[in-house]
Amino acid sequence: MEQNVNLIVEEKMNNDIPRIDNFEISRSKRGFPVMAERGGGMSNTGYCTIICDRDGKALKPMYIPKGSCNGNHALFVVKRGHYILHGGHNSEHDWLKVFQINSIPPAPLTKIKAKMVGEWRDGDGNIPKKLSKASDAAWRKMYDYHCRSCYYVKE
Helix, strand or coil: CCEEEEEEEEEECCCCCEEEEEEEEEECCCCCEEEEEEEEECCCCEEEEEEECCCCCCECCCECCCCCCCCEEEEEECCCCCEEEEEEECCCCEEEEEEEEEECCCCCCCEEEEEEEEEEECCEECCCHHHHHHHHHHHHHHHCECCCCCCCECC
């Protein structure tokens, strides 16, 4: 049985006012915090979430469920220092934000803190170079029509 957990992300906007974004993560049966690579493209829009380690390398998935269209495609145990790449596109814009997990409290606490470390929007941004492979996977995934597969996993 999984417990739902919220990932609280602290992001500084241009005027340094913190904004909170929520990501849905879960706890495994053994209490590990897990998050899914998910998403894909639709007719005019798309989104994705990619998880990678502190060096920008792919992680070995804890579980790969049978692929549902634009759903969860791989579950990873997340740790302090891991990166979350969250992006999307529509007919007018495309964007990708990079968050790094700062802390994960012990179970059953549900608030996990992360900070934004990079952003790309409509051709301009500052994604860290070590995350180039992960960001390429994110772009491919969010444009993959009715995606049913993993894009950034360690074999």
